[in-house]
Amino acid sequence: MTLFREINSLLFALFLLVMTSLVYFQFTQTRDFMNQQMDSDLNNTITSLGLMLRPHIETGDVATAETLVNVIFEGGFYRKVTLKWLVDGKEQIWENPIVIEGVPQWFINLDLFAIQKKESLITSGWLQLATIEIEGHPALGYQELWRVMNDTLMILSLLFILSIIVLRFKLNRILKPLHNVAIHAKNISQRKFGQDLELPKTIELQDVVGAINSMSGQLKQIFSTLDEEVNELKEDKFIDQVSQLPNRQYLSAQINNWLNEPGFGGLILAKFDWLEEVHSKYGYQGRDEIIKVVSKRMQAELPVISECIIARIANTEFAFLITKAEKSVIKVYLQSLIRIINQEIAKAGCTPNTRFALGVSQRIDNMNSADLLSQSDNALQQAQREHKISHWIDADQPQKYSREQWRSKLVDSINNNHFSFQWQPILAMTTQQVIQREIYCRLYIDKQIVTASEFMPFIELLSLGAQLDRCLLQSIEQQNILALADEGIAINLTHDSLKDPLFIQWLAQYLKQSAYAERISFEIPESAAITSFEQCYQLAEIVRAAGAKIGIDQCGRQMGSLEYLQKLLPNYIKLDLSFAYYEKLNQNKELCRALVNVAKGLNISVIITGIEDQAQLADFNSLKAEGYQGYISPVEDVDINLS
Numbered sequence: 001m002t003l004f005r006e007i008n009s010l011l012f013a014l015f016l017l018v019m020t021s022l023v024y025f026q027f028t029q030t031r032d033f034m035n036q037q038m039d040s041d042l043n044n045t046i047t048s049l050g051l052m053l054r055p056h057i058e059t060g061d062v063a064t065a066e067t068l069v070n071v072i073f074e075g076g077f078y079r080k081v082t083l084k085w086l087v088d089g090k091e092q093i094w095e096n097p098i099v100i101e102g103v104p105q106w107f108i109n110l111d112l113f114a115i116q117k118k119e120s121l122i123t124s125g126w127l128q129l130a131t132i133e134i135e136g137h138p139a140l141g142y143q144e145l146w147r148v149m150n151d152t153l154m155i156l157s158l159l160f161i162l163s164i165i166v167l168r169f170k171l172n173r174i175l176k177p178l179h180n181v182a183i184h185a186k187n188i189s190q191r192k193f194g195q196d197l198e199l200p201k202t203i204e205l206q207d208v209v210g211a212i213n214s215m216s217g218q219l220k221q222i223f224s225t226l227d228e229e230v231n232e233l234k235e236d237k238f239i240d241q242v243s244q245l246p247n248r249q250y251l252s253a254q255i256n257n258w259l260n261e262p263g264f265g266g267l268i269l270a271k272f273d274w275l276e277e278v279h280s281k282y283g284y285q286g287r288d289e290i291i292k293v294v295s296k297r298m299q300a301e302l303p304v305i306s307e308c309i310i311a312r313i314a315n316t317e318f319a320f321l322i323t324k325a326e327k328s329v330i331k332v333y334l335q336s337l338i339r340i341i342n343q344e345i346a347k348a349g350c351t352p353n354t355r356f357a358l359g360v361s362q363r364i365d366n367m368n369s370a371d372l373l374s375q376s377d378n379a380l381q382q383a384q385r386e387h388k389i390s391h392w393i394d395a396d397q398p399q400k401y402s403r404e405q406w407r408s409k410l411v412d413s414i415n416n417n418h419f420s421f422q423w424q425p426i427l428a429m430t431t432q433q434v435i436q437r438e439i440y441c442r443l444y445i446d447k448q449i450v451t452a453s454e455f456m457p458f459i460e461l462l463s464l465g466a467q468l469d470r471c472l473l474q475s476i477e478q479q480n481i482l483a484l485a486d487e488g489i490a491i492n493l494t495h496d497s498l499k500d501p502l503f504i505q506w507l508a509q510y511l512k513q514s515a516y517a518e519r520i521s522f523e524i525p526e527s528a529a530i531t532s533f534e535q536c537y538q539l540a541e542i543v544r545a546a547g548a549k550i551g552i553d554q555c556g557r558q559m560g561s562l563e564y565l566q567k568l569l570p571n572y573i574k575l576d577l578s579f580a581y582y583e584k585l586n587q588n589k590e591l592c593r594a595l596v597n598v599a600k601g602l603n604i605s606v607i608i609t610g611i612e613d614q615a616q617l618a619d620f621n622s623l624k625a626e627g628y629q630g631y632i633s634p635v636e637d638v639d640i641n642l643s
Contacts, residue, residue: 007171015163019156023149030148031112034141042118045072046134050120057085057122057129069094080135086128100139103146112145113138226598227562233591234559240312242288243295246559248313251321253578255369257557258323260577262456265306266330266362268320268337269376271384274355275316278348294344301340305333319376324460327362334360338389357383358390365454406458409445414468417475418444421638423489426607426629429620435627436521438490439481440635441472465496466503473510481638482516490521490551495528498535504542511546521549521571526557529564540568551607556595565602572605572626580610580630596623 049072056064065083073081073094081094100108116136122129238250246254255267279287291312298310306325313319320337322330342352359380361372375393383391401409412418423437443450459468473491476482482489497503511517522543529536529552540550552565555573565573579592599606608620611630620628 007167011163011167015160019160022156023152026148026152027145030145031141034144035113035116038113038116038136038138038141041077042116042134042136045078046118046120046132049134050122050132053083053132054122054124054129058124060087066092077137077140078134079137080133082131082133084131084133086130096137100142103142107146108142113141223566223598223601226594226601230562230591230594230598231560233594237588237591238559243291243312245295245299245318246309246311248311248319250559251309251311251313251319252369253576254309254321254557255372257554257577258321259363259367259369259372262453263323263460264363264457265322265325266327266360267372267376268322268330268334269359269373269380270318270320270337270341270356271380272316272318272341272356274345274348274350277350277355281349290344290348294340297340297344298337302333302336305329305336308333324457326461330360330362334358334390334392353389357388359383360390360392362392362394400454403458403462406455407462407464410443410455410458410462410464411467413443413445414464414471417471417478419472419475420444420449421476421479421481422635423485423638424629424635425633426490426627427633428627429608429625434487436488436490437485438492438523438629439476439638459494460496463496465494466500469493469497470503470506473507477510477514482514482519484638485519488519488521488549490523492523492553493539495525495532498524498528498532498539504535504539507539508542508546511543511548514546518547521551523551523553523574526552526554526576529568530558530560533564533567537568540570555599556591562595562598565598565604569602570604572607573599574607574609574629575625577610580608580612580616593623596625600624 049068052068053065056068069081069083069092072078073096079096083092084090085092115138117133119131119133121131238246240247258265275287275291278290282290295310295312302308302310302320306322306329308323309319309321311319311321320333322333325333337358341356345352345354345356357380359376359378359382361375361379363372379391379393382393383389420442421439422442423439425434426436426438427433428435440452442452443455445455459465469491476489476491497507511520514520522539524536524539543550549571550568552568552570552573554576555565556579557576575592575595579588579595596606605627606623606625608623608625608628609630611617611620611628611632613632616630617628617632
């Protein structure tokens with residue numbers, strides 16, 4: 001029972017007690033008064049009637065005596081009048097039936113009024129002539145008592161209703177801080193801290209609200225401290241202190257991540273020997289200032305052309321990882337980079353188009369990190385040997401289809417549900433039991449299976465992500481795959497879907513109609529959670545409302561605050577692949593632990609990715625993560641025939 005109802009119940013009981021007391025008091029007072037009135041009336045009537053009747057009884061005038069009695073009987077409110085002549089024993093009776101109008105019979109049956117009678121002896125000297133007896137009629141008493149009771153109850157009821165209305169209004173105002181405290185406490189339990197509550201005017205509640213605000217503030221401070229620790233570790237391990245660009249270590253990790261996922265693009269290595277000239281002219285402070293200026297400008301202008309990672313990997317060496325671009329876009333990127341460098345060279349008082357070189361390589365199938373770096377480095381050295389601004393190692397491979405052919409074939413395959421599914425189990429760290437399966441899709445194109453690593457870059461390039469996700473979910477439903485995985489499945493959503501309001505609306509309806517919504521987990525990359533937070537938040541609300549789960553993939557890959565985790569509160573996170581070797585790369589150890597602590601502090605489960613063997617798994621036992629995933633438990637074909 002709520003506090004409001006308890007107070008209402010208590011007040012109702014008190015009011016009922018008071019009302020009962022008042023009604024009883026009013027009832028007894030009115031009944032006593034009416035009894036007194038009837039008694040007084042009977043006394044007066046019988047006295048006056050006796051005096052009027054005596055002379056007529058003395059003379060034996062029966063007719064006049066009867067007339068006088070009739071007048072009194074009809075004019076008064078009496079049930080019975082009895083006149084007995086003592087001389088001859090004659091007895092005359094006048095009687096009215098008990099008829100009480102406007103009063104319910106059950107009330108009359110209570111016999112609230114005792115029968116009142118008055119008797120008087122009529123004499124002449126010492127001679128007894130007659131007796132007169134009058135019995136009062138209770139109708140007037142019942143009518144008056146019923147009226148008083150009705151009026152009393154009506155007034156008290158109106159007062160009670162009015163009191164309840166006023167009380168409800170006042171209690172709502174008084175108890176609103178408690179309601180806010182309950183909501184705030186619930187939000188705190190869900191790691192949603194929000195703003196401090198306003199202190200109420202009620203003194204007794206101020207301590208409660210103050211304590212809640214204090215607890216919330218402490219928890220926010222703990223999270224902020226953990227977040228700051230993660231940021232400091234990231235900056236310490238992955239950020240160049242002069243340029244504020246990512247360093248070589250971060251670049252290497254991102255190259256590995258990029259090559260392990262579908263995509264295309266390229267890598268540009270740059271050597272700025274003109275910075276040595278600046279150093280000789282202006283000293284290291286002047287050189288560092290120019291590095292800062294150049295870095296800020298490159299960060300501001302180059303990502304507009306294509307998504308990229310710009311890193312300073314040595315004193316005069318920079319790297320540009322272009323992660324989502326075709327050859328034509330890489331060329332535009334290269335031209336813009338050369339333009340920026342020449343402009344900054346001129347500002348520094350050096351000669352443009354001199355003392356810098358760029359080496360460009362393009363990603364091809366089955367390329368690893370060493371291959372990509374080696375090609376770019378060879379291109380850079382070739383440019384330096386030939387005294388050219390840039391050199392591009394043309395590693396183009398024959399394209400299976402043109403862009404428009406890809407569009408046509410992808411649309412056809414997607415719309416016709418030409419999907420083939422695989423999944424990979426996610427295992428519990430403690431029990432080794434399957435807790436989830438991440439599903440992967442392949443497409444049949446020209447009667448051949450095409451893997452995601454081949455078609456996903458074109459899905460992104462051609463903005464077909466929302467269409468792919470919609471048809472993929474429909475195909476999963478149609479093939480009854482959700483029924484095969486009691487543990488539930490994880491489905492990766494494309495960035496296109498997150499940015500598409502129509503897809504979000506469609507997904508809400510899909511989940512409402514699905515019989516297995518609670519078995520689905522939707523995973524979104526950390527980059528999307530940061531750059532498209534509002535859309536991700538909307539998605540998360542819809543997903544959770546349907547009983548499904550939300551997960552963050554590649555957690556820890558992006559630079560910057562983890563505040564989005566506190567706001568989004570996913571069910572789980574998957575640590576970025578770069579942490580898979582955290583014991584081998586000891587510099588990642590502290591950062592990995594800090595990330596896990598942040599997640600644990602927000603009651604978010606943690607899944608380690610990229611685990612390949614038991615020795616590697618053992619390195620993570622101390623982290624107390626909930627699950628792990630990797631080639632230690634390889635990808636399997638989904639056998640839909642089991643359904």
